Amino acid sequence: MLKYFTDIFRSVWSVLIGMKVTFRHLFTPAVTIQYPDVKLKLPERARNRLYVNMDDCIGCFQCDMACPVDCFKIETVKGLPTEDLGMTSTGQKKRLWVPVFDIDIAKCCYCGLCVYPCPTECIKMTDVYEFSETNRHHLIYNYATMTPAEAAEVRRRAAEHEKEQAAKKAAAATAVKKTPPGSPPVPPAPGSSAPPAPGAPTPPTEPPRA
Amino acid sequence: MIETQTAPIKTSTGRVLRPEEMVLNMGPQHPSTHGVLRLELVVDGEIVVDVIPHIGYLHRCFEKHAEHMTNYQQVIPYCDRMDYLASMNMDWAYALAVEKLLGLQVPDRVEYIRVIMAELQRIASHLIALGTYGLDVGAFTPFLFCFRDREGILDLFENTCGARLLYNYIWVGGLSHDLPSGFIDKARAFCRYFRPNIKELNDLLTYNEIFIKRTANVGVLPAEAAIAYGCSGPMLRGSGVDWDLRRDDPYSIYKKFQWQPQIGRGEMGTTGDCWDRYMVRVREMEQSLDIIEQALGGIPPGDVQSAVPRRIRPNAGDVYVRSESPRGEIGFYVISDGSATPYRVKARSPAFVNLSVCPEICKGYMIADVVAIVGSIDIVLGEVDR
Amino acid sequence: MEQLLRSLIDSDIFVYTVMAALPLLWILPYALFAVWLERKVSAHMQDRLGPMRVGGWHGWAQTIADILKLIQKEDIVPAAADKRLHFLAPFIVFVGSYAAYAAIPFSSAFIGSGINIGLFYIIAVSALVTVGILMAGWSSNNKWSLFGAMRSAAQIVSYEIPSTLALLTVVMLAGTLNLQEINRLQAGGLTNWFIFRKFPFVAIAFVISFVASLAETNRTPFDIPEAESELVAGYHTEYSGMKFALFFLAEYANMFAVSAISATLFLGGWRSPLKKLMSGPVWGAFWFISKGMFFVFVQMWLRWTLPRLRVDQLMYVSWKVLTPWAFACIFGVGLWMVL
Numbered sequence: 051m052l053k054y055f056t057d058i059f060r061s062v063w064s065v066l067i068g069m070k071v072t073f074r075h076l077f078t079p080a081v082t083i084q085y086p087d088v089k090l091k092l093p094e095r096a097r098n099r100l101y102v103n104m105d106d107c108i109g110c111f112q113c114d115m116a117c118p119v120d121c122f123k124i125e126t127v128k129g130l131p132t133e134d135l136g137m138t139s140t141g142q143k144k145r146l147w148v149p150v151f152d153i154d155i156a157k158c159c160y161c162g163l164c165v166y167p168c169p170t171e172c173i174k175m176t177d178v179y180e181f182s183e184t185n186r187h188h189l190i191y192n193y194a195t196m197t198p199a200e201a202a203e204v205r206r207r208a209a210e211h212e213k214e215q216a217a218k219k220a221a222a223a224t225a226v227k228k229t230p231p232g233s234p235p236v237p238p239a240p241g242s243s244a245p246p247a248p249g250a251p252t253p254p255t256e257p258p259r260a
Numbered sequence: 261m262i263e264t265q266t267a268p269i270k271t272s273t274g275r276v277l278r279p280e281e282m283v284l285n286m287g288p289q290h291p292s293t294h295g296v297l298r299l300e301l302v303v304d305g306e307i308v309v310d311v312i313p314h315i316g317y318l319h320r321c322f323e324k325h326a327e328h329m330t331n332y333q334q335v336i337p338y339c340d341r342m343d344y345l346a347s348m349n350m351d352w353a354y355a356l357a358v359e360k361l362l363g364l365q366v367p368d369r370v371e372y373i374r375v376i377m378a379e380l381q382r383i384a385s386h387l388i389a390l391g392t393y394g395l396d397v398g399a400f401t402p403f404l405f406c407f408r409d410r411e412g413i414l415d416l417f418e419n420t421c422g423a424r425l426l427y428n429y430i431w432v433g434g435l436s437h438d439l440p441s442g443f444i445d446k447a448r449a450f451c452r453y454f455r456p457n458i459k460e461l462n463d464l465l466t467y468n469e470i471f472i473k474r475t476a477n478v479g480v481l482p483a484e485a486a487i488a489y490g491c492s493g494p495m496l497r498g499s500g501v502d503w504d505l506r507r508d509d510p511y512s513i514y515k516k517f518q519w520q521p522q523i524g525r526g527e528m529g530t531t532g533d534c535w536d537r538y539m540v541r542v543r544e545m546e547q548s549l550d551i552i553e554q555a556l557g558g559i560p561p562g563d564v565q566s567a568v569p570r571r572i573r574p575n576a577g578d579v580y581v582r583s584e585s586p587r588g589e590i591g592f593y594v595i596s597d598g599s600a601t602p603y604r605v606k607a608r609s610p611a612f613v614n615l616s617v618c619p620e621i622c623k624g625y626m627i628a629d630v631v632a633i634v635g636s637i638d639i640v641l642g643e644v645d646r
Numbered sequence: 647m648e649q650l651l652r653s654l655i656d657s658d659i660f661v662y663t664v665m666a667a668l669p670l671l672w673i674l675p676y677a678l679f680a681v682w683l684e685r686k687v688s689a690h691m692q693d694r695l696g697p698m699r700v701g702g703w704h705g706w707a708q709t710i711a712d713i714l715k716l717i718q719k720e721d722i723v724p725a726a727a728d729k730r731l732h733f734l735a736p737f738i739v740f741v742g743s744y745a746a747y748a749a750i751p752f753s754s755a756f757i758g759s760g761i762n763i764g765l766f767y768i769i770a771v772s773a774l775v776t777v778g779i780l781m782a783g784w785s786s787n788n789k790w791s792l793f794g795a796m797r798s799a800a801q802i803v804s805y806e807i808p809s810t811l812a813l814l815t816v817v818m819l820a821g822t823l824n825l826q827e828i829n830r831l832q833a834g835g836l837t838n839w840f841i842f843r844k845f846p847f848v849a850i851a852f853v854i855s856f857v858a859s860l861a862e863t864n865r866t867p868f869d870i871p872e873a874e875s876e877l878v879a880g881y882h883t884e885y886s887g888m889k890f891a892l893f894f895l896a897e898y899a900n901m902f903a904v905s906a907i908s909a910t911l912f913l914g915g916w917r918s919p920l921k922k923l924m925s926g927p928v929w930g931a932f933w934f935i936s937k938g939m940f941f942v943f944v945q946m947w948l949r950w951t952l953p954r955l956r957v958d959q960l961m962y963v964s965w966k967v968l969t970p971w972a973f974a975c976i977f978g979v980g981l982w983m984v985l
Contacts, residue, residue: 058967061469068951071464072401072691081408082694095437097422118325118334161337161428162436175422284789306793306957398866398954404692464951470867471953627793628870628956 092177097162099178100153102193106138106172109146113164113173121157122164125150127201127208138170147208149194149201155181156189271302273312280304284627288317292396292631295641299618299630306626311619315612318645326605332358332432332572335605340426342607343643345388348374348381349585350643351430354605356511357581357592358432361574369562370434371513376447376555377417377429379548383454384413385586386541386548389638393538394465396635397474402465409457412450419443433568444556451549451556458546466542475538476529479621479633483532486617493588494544495614495637498524498537505584517554519547534636541586541638573600580608587611587638607646611639665758669747677898678709680942687943688950719887724787727884731785735778736885736892742774743900750906751826753916753930764825765817768907769810772862775900776802779871779881782893786884794881797957798871801861804961805868808968809858812851815972815979816840816911819848825907829915836919841912847978852912854968854975856941859904861964863897866949870957905941906934913937 083090092098109126126146129135135144164173183189196204268276271283286292286299293299296317302310322342326335339354340347352374359366391406414424419440421429429436465471481491486499496503504521506514522543524536576598582591588610595604614637622630651661682697686704689696701707723732746768748758761767776799783795819840820828832839841852861868871881882893909915915937916930924933955963 057469064467064469065948065952068464068468069947071460072947072951075401075693076687076690078693080690080693080695081411084695084698093419093422093440095420095422095440096418115330116334118329118337159337159341159426160423161340161426162422163334163337163428166436282789284793394953398869399952400688401692401950404694408693465953468953470955473959474953474956626956626958 092179094177096177097160097175099155099176099181100158100164100191101174101176102151102153103172103174104148104151104193104195105136106140106170107148107151108138108142108144108170109148110169112167112169116163116167117158118161118163119157119159121154121159123150123152123154124148127204128211129204130207130211133207138172140170142170147196147201147204149196149204150192151194152190152192154190156186271310271312272300272314275302275310277302278304281309286630293634294392294639295644297615297634297639297641297644299634301627301630303627306628308622308625308627308630311622311630313615313618315615315641315644318641320642320646322607322646323605326602329601331600332574332602335602336431337426337428339607340428341642342609342646343585343587343590343611343640344425345640346381346385346586347425347427348377348430349385349583349590351427352378353581353583353585353590354592354594355430355432356583357579357594358572358574360579360581361577361594361596362432362569362572364433364567364569366434366567367562367564368513368560370564370567372555372559373435373439373564374430375512375514375517376552376559377420379551379555380413380416380447382548382586383545384410386545387413389541389586390461390465390538393632393635393638394471396631397471399465399468399471402461405457405461405464409454412453416443416447416450419446431568432572434566435564438564439559444559447552447556451553455546455549458542462542466539472528472535474628475534475632475636477533478529478625478629479534479636480530481532481617481621485620486532489617489620490613491588491617492610492613493584493586494537494540495588495617497522498540498636499532500524500526500536505582505589509582511581511583514551516558517551519551522547534632537636537638544586571600573598578604582608585610587640587643588614590643607643609643609646611637611641611643612646615639615644666748668756669744669750669752669758672752673744673747673895673899673902676902677895678713680898680901681709681712681894682706683943684946684949687946691947691950713891716887716891721889722884722886724884726787728785728787731781732884733889735782735785736889736896737778738781739775739778740892740896740899742772742776742778743896743903745771745774746903746907747899749825750903751829751910751915752934753927754826754829755927756931757826760824760826763823765813765823765828765907765911768825768903769806769813772900772903773802773806775862775896778896782885783881786881788884791881791883794871794883798864798881800957801864801868801870801960801964804964805858805861805968808854808964808972809862811969811972811976812855812858813907813911815844815848815851815975818976818979818983819843825910825915829910829917832914832917835921836914839912839914839917839919844979844982847975847982848912850971851975851979852908854972855912856908856944858964858968859908860945860948861960863900863904863945865901865945867952867954868960869949869954870960901942901945902938905938905945908941909934909937 109124111124111126114122114124126148129145129147135147137143160175162175165175194201269283270276277283281302281304284301284303286301288296288298298314298317300312300314301308302312320341322338325338329335336351336354339350343350387406387410391403394400394402417427417429418424420443421427421437481495481499483499483501486496486501491499492503492505500523502521502523505511507521522540524531524540526533526536527539528535574596576596578593578595580591580593582589589608590610591608593604593606593608594602597603618634618637622633625633648661648665651664655661682705685708686696697705697708699705700711723729749761749764749768751757779798779802780795783791783793783798786792816828817823820831822828836842841849864871882890885893914933916934918925918929918933
């Protein structure tokens, strides 16, 4: 019987306390802002949309290998020894053309794992978060700065160089066959005397001499 | 013409319904099932006679993905997304497992920061649990208060690692970023700001008689049943079992801090009812604040990336490591075959195991109580389904 | 008011149609305002802002925009629904709330119908809402709606009793069921209002009547029939567009009606609290509307503070708490009057 009365008293009392809390909050200022008129400034480490500075990209595929969701599509083309691809801002000589560098930003999970392994720090996460599109295919970002014509030209030259190198290699192999055993070794074919420079595409190596 | 039903009506498990029973689908889309969970309720009027949970709507093949990653660090974004409301704890458990496989010891600074982050994450996760629980029972305002407070924590996280929800912060062997300048002051300011808000939440919701009437003596889970089903976390502690992995199977540096695991004592009803589980979460938030303040005072200097291995190639073997996430015991069983890719990563999800108790404790209560009970289990479907 | 209209055109149809339309002229702008007020009150209580854009200053035109949107919406009726009942239900719910306005005195000069059984009529006619809700829940062919409707029927019917009993205390003191008469009897300022007479019995009866009126209008903590987090939207889940708007309109009309009845019976209605100061027909309307709006605000305040009661607890409160206390108040007032 007493519980009946204490229940009623406790109910009324706790309701009144709750009402006091909400009434007090009626007069506290709001914590929300009027987006999009007012936008918060994101901290500098914010991880939002990716940006790639193609001038610094050396085509090492580190970001592609680090990505857990496979959102990169990168294609590199070997630069010829005669071509000058320029230097990165960190002082590295570029040796690969990068005609295709696509990131499917819809697949990207914004984990930031691609940012750490980049040797030239050319891939970064910016603070841009308002990039919604109505067409899903517009979310495949093409970062490469080469035009299709340039890309085709570079591929063509690289393919030609490949053929030349393969032909030279075939010629050198037949030259070796023609030399009788026991005679002094034939000097190695031109263009392959120096040991390969680090990072450069390795020229076709000679088979070991007998 | 009145047609009579000749074929017996069955539930999806084949149970034949009696004439007074009805199947009510608390379907995958429902405001209160905390995600895509389907609860098939067999009801007699308002009384629930049976509950058949159907899960799997959010299965995203976490374990399969883990087997195809090129290295162990890449699995961490996937761990984030399992229990997306407690990402730090997920990452930490996995990192602990791989570190044990490698036999790696992380520097003290890393340990301190990990503890701070995990406890902040615990507070954030409990705030969501409490806020949405209030929403389930009809109190709209505490939900917004909890989210407002949670914003403070998310700001801290965003300043540190750049993301608000899925952090990829705790790496195998260290952390992705060191603390930004001003973090310790901001964290202390947050602790000062948040403590009175817990009292306000108590005034508004916890000790409100209507809320007590809705949750006390509802969904009583006896201690033996909780242990038998393998429950953990606030679910287990709410039933009066004094078991907290941070103290009883200690990992990291929890032994250095003064804090108490909170257990339910049946203050408002029976031990193990919904109110007890709710109260355990509220009190755990206070304990987490204590741990954070103690940790903030003693972070040693150092480099957070010094122990991060360049290549993670553990020796072949397997390890099971568990830690205390806000929902309970999160465990990772990692099998390595000596290569850079994990052979198998199995996640033992606390919410999955806690949810299995649902049919047992929902029987005999009303539909409104089912909502209260499921809310008190605090499930996150991302973790249940992985 | 009646005389004024008769002097214009001496036709029954004209006079009574205009007098019936006048409360509608009040309800429509009031509902627009009340929905906006609810959103603003809830927002500020939750530390946020609410509507801010539509119309410029604090989004005052938000409800107008919502109504325009709802009018354009496709009217979806579930394929297996009972079409006739589904169509009629919102209208019956609205009629039930609207008909109560006939006997509520807005001021000394205006009352829709000054019948001698005013209070009895109001209580009887506002029970029509139950029929409408049952029709809505049943005809939607949706188990969740059915639950909402069944609970609502039980709830409204149960809470009629303490509500009526509490109002009876005032009727005992006033000796009449005519609301205009009851209002006239509260002349003489604040202290003469019925709530302060025979203290504390009428005051407790007021609290009981207010709580019961919350249940009558399906507001939290008694909003089980439309429990958002359980039943999606309860009995009006399957309604879209204008029919849904009609349910909403009916709910807000009902809110003001019960507030008005509380104000009239217990707090002096259109009587000014300052004796003769600020009184008169137009001032009367001002006081009446202020008091009504104050109770509407309190109803909103409670909605955003309290969790909801479960159905059996609701029944418990009605039958085991409110009804015995209402009886006790009647007994107390009666005894006091006799001694």
